[in-house]
Amino acid sequence: MSTQTGSIQLTLEDGRTFTLVEGVDFDIVEKVPEHLMMVEEGNSKVIIDVKLDDVLITEGIARQFIRKIQDLRKDMKLEIEDHITIYWTCEDEMIQSAFQDFRNLIRHEVLADVFENKEVENMVVLDKIALFKPDSLCERLKPDPSRKVFVAIEAIPFSD
Secondary structure, eight states, rough: OOEEEEEEEEEEEEEEEEETTOOOOOOOOOOTTTEEEEEETTTEEEEEEOOHHHHHHHHHHHHHHHHHHHHHHTTTTTTTEEEEEEEOOSOHHHHHHHHHHHHHHHHHHHHEEEEOOOTTTTTOOOOOOBBBBOOSSHHHHHEEEEEOOOOEEEEEOOOO
């Protein structure tokens, strides 16, 4: 930054220079890249990178599955402490990856003693798992029949 009487010259990191002249009003506009989200309150600012990577996407899939299994547990009128066995199948590779990568989390959250990719009789279709575009927090991918997840749940009643 160099100064002359009545003006200030600014040089940006990219090499562009601007001269600010005394007595001339100007606005400073902050521009945040598309993959970032900024929230301002008072003198504080929080910037979050909202770009979804494969790990966040697969964790989101696993958490959707957990919620759907918890809903099924409720529909089956299982007690909170009842353990279950889950057999599942799905053609979608990203869902399969999510279930494998987060199998311990899924088992823990839904009290599944068994969580296995295996086709068995009496499987039911869960509602489709929603997938999002990797670079978008809210743009879903087009529906695809291969994203159907088939499950069979067996209750293992709690005993003392």
